[in-house]
Amino acid sequence: MRLIAVLLAVVVAGCQYPRDPEGTLERVRGGTLRVGVAPVEPWEAVERQLISEFARTLDARIEWVEGSESELMEALAGRQLDVVIAGLDRASPWMNEAALTRPYVTVQSVIGAPDRATAERLSDELGGERIAAEANSPEAAKLETDTDAVVVPVDQLEPGVAAAVEDYLLDDLGLVRTDAELDEHEHAMAVSMGENAMLVTLERFLLDREAYARELLEREGKP
Amino acid sequence: MRYPPGVEIPPELDDVYRRAVRLEWITVAYLISAVVAIYFTLGSSQAMKGAWLEDLLSLAPPIAFLIADRIRYRRPDKDFPYGYHRALEVAFLAGALALLITGLYLIFDSVLKLLAGEHAPIGMVELFDWQVWLGWLMIAALLWSAIPVLIIGRIKTGLALKLHDKVLNADAAMNRADWMTAGAALVGVIGIGFGVWWLDAAAAIVIGADITRDGWKYTRAATADLVDGRPRRLDESGVHALVGQVHEVVGSLDWVEVAAVRMRELGHVISVSVLAVPRAPDDPGLLDHVEDAVQRICTLDWKLQDVVVAVVRELDEAPEDILVRPRSNLAQS
Numbered sequence: 297m298r299l300i301a302v303l304l305a306v307v308v309a310g311c312q313y314p315r316d317p318e319g320t321l322e323r324v325r326g327g328t329l330r331v332g333v334a335p336v337e338p339w340e341a342v343e344r345q346l347i348s349e350f351a352r353t354l355d356a357r358i359e360w361v362e363g364s365e366s367e368l369m370e371a372l373a374g375r376q377l378d379v380v381i382a383g384l385d386r387a388s389p390w391m392n393e394a395a396l397t398r399p400y401v402t403v404q405s406v407i408g409a410p411d412r413a414t415a416e417r418l419s420d421e422l423g424g425e426r427i428a429a430e431a432n433s434p435e436a437a438k439l440e441t442d443t444d445a446v447v448v449p450v451d452q453l454e455p456g457v458a459a460a461v462e463d464y465l466l467d468d469l470g471l472v473r474t475d476a477e478l479d480e481h482e483h484a485m486a487v488s489m490g491e492n493a494m495l496v497t498l499e500r501f502l503l504d505r506e507a508y509a510r511e512l513l514e515r516e517g518k519p
Numbered sequence: 520m521r522y523p524p525g526v527e528i529p530p531e532l533d534d535v536y537r538r539a540v541r542l543e544w545i546t547v548a549y550l551i552s553a554v555v556a557i558y559f560t561l562g563s564s565q566a567m568k569g570a571w572l573e574d575l576l577s578l579a580p581p582i583a584f585l586i587a588d589r590i591r592y593r594r595p596d597k598d599f600p601y602g603y604h605r606a607l608e609v610a611f612l613a614g615a616l617a618l619l620i621t622g623l624y625l626i627f628d629s630v631l632k633l634l635a636g637e638h639a640p641i642g643m644v645e646l647f648d649w650q651v652w653l654g655w656l657m658i659a660a661l662l663w664s665a666i667p668v669l670i671i672g673r674i675k676t677g678l679a680l681k682l683h684d685k686v687l688n689a690d691a692a693m694n695r696a697d698w699m700t701a702g703a704a705l706v707g708v709i710g711i712g713f714g715v716w717w718l719d720a721a722a723a724i725v726i727g728a729d730i731t732r733d734g735w736k737y738t739r740a741a742t743a744d745l746v747d748g749r750p751r752r753l754d755e756s757g758v759h760a761l762v763g764q765v766h767e768v769v770g771s772l773d774w775v776e777v778a779a780v781r782m783r784e785l786g787h788v789i790s791v792s793v794l795a796v797p798r799a800p801d802d803p804g805l806l807d808h809v810e811d812a813v814q815r816i817c818t819l820d821w822k823l824q825d826v827v828v829a830v831v832r833e834l835d836e837a838p839e840d841i842l843v844r845p846r847s848n849l850a851q852s
Binding site: 313314315316317319395397398487488489490491492493495496499500503 | 563637638639640641642643644645650652654711712713714715716
């Protein structure tokens with residue numbers, strides 16, 4: 297009987313495996329989740345929404361801390377924050393300072409065409425084609441360096457004009473996706489290094505909401 | 520007389536040798552699967568990195584053995600008049616050095632991480648639609664890398680003894696030690712799971728120490744072979760038994776006044792050269808005596824090859840330890 301009790305205790309304790317070396321998850325549950333947030337559109341809105349819902353599952357209230365990405369990461373590494381949301385990419389240079397979650401949404405930079413016929417043409421060959429891109433954006437940079445297309449920098453992307461955009465904007469602009477992919481970004485959040493219970497709990501939450509995250513992004517993302 | 524380098528493997532050991540070759544192919548295939556399995560579950564764990572490096576490096580001895588298998592049978596030619604027995608030793612030295620350096624690197628790297636207080640993050644992964652903590656996959660990969668190799672290692676030890684093959688023996692020893700590495704890595708990963716962050720780097724240091732120890736041992740052994748040290752036992756634990764036996768044979772040659780016996784390893788065979796001062800330099804039967812001596816040494820064991828007995832007038836300044844002075848047994852003859 298006692299053996300069963302011991303086994304049961306192990307199993308119950310095993311519910312929280314892996315554990316946090318610094319006990320972040322236990323502290324946050326029913327307490328306060330300290331979230332660092334960087335003002336990056338559209339990610340701020342998307343990630344604020346996701347994290348608010350995450351905090352609700354933990355019965356935690358949120359303390360928002362705004363700052364630049366590097367300030368927030370420094371605070372996170374020093375365990376002054378529990379989560380940082382800043383539109384982070386899995387390929388970001390923070391790998392050694394913080395633990396990044398699995399990507400909860402993957403965004404591709406693609407070239408969108410106004411109609412199917414143009415899409416087929418652009419899929420085959422970009423040389424000499426005039427492609428719009430938001431001025432001074434990473435899409436414009438990729439287009440410039442990786443393709444032979446003629447970059448047309450614009451302040452505001454117009455619907456129905458062939459453009460290099462992130463894929464969640466295609467619908468808003470009424471564009472058809474071509475096979476020309478410029479780049480891919482896997483978006484993730486950051487938690488303190490080694491706080492594996494926290495990491496795993498947040499990852500589980502996010503992995504279950506990939507479609508929802510995509511929906512939020514399409515709603516919040518504006519050209 | 521036949522030109523010295525005799526058979527590489529005696530016919531009665533052919534089966535054993537073929538089994539060894541087959542086993543090494545299995546080892547390579549299996550190790551690659553373990554290396555891939557660990558690579559995909561590596562994460563940020565320092566101990567996993569150690570286990571991975573060790574598995575990767577344990578590929579060196581079997582590959583060396585299989586490469587040597589292709590060239591060791593070549594007959595001596597004008598470029599390599601002693602034959603290709605030692606082809607193996609080059610590979611052996613390279614593998615041993617790689618082990619040594621990797622072990623030291625791992626210790627250094629892990630100590631730094633431990634001092635910096637670096638906590639390893641291990642998160643979730645998604646396999647198709649199945650979400651699982653990466654730590655569980657790490658544990659599975661480690662068990663896969665540890666258990667079969669333990670058995671393969673045991674079989675190889677037996678074969679290595681029969682073949683007197685150092686590379687095979689080093690390989691077997693590394694395989695047997697692999698369970699230790701995997702065990703240490705398991706402790707590290709399970710430790711991370713319980714929130715004991717330092718266990719990971721600590722386990723990696725233990726693994727690094729083990730790799731370094733192997734590397735040091737085999738680097739020394741390989742170097743000793745390359746500078747023609749006297750034959751040692753497979754596990755480097757002492758002088759090879761054949762050294763004494765050859766000394767005995769030379770000691771029983773009653774036509775010899777004094778002789779210097781030099782033995783060295785050529786890969787997995789042993790070469791013998793005897794410089795003998797005859798009692799009666801003008802004896803017309805001297806050539807027969809020499810041929811008989813070569814014959815007697817050769818028949819001691821198949822490993823004794825490239826046996827040369829040279830007749831000299833005197834032996835000045837030879838180290839006393841390698842000299843043999845047969846007692847004159849005139850009464851017997």
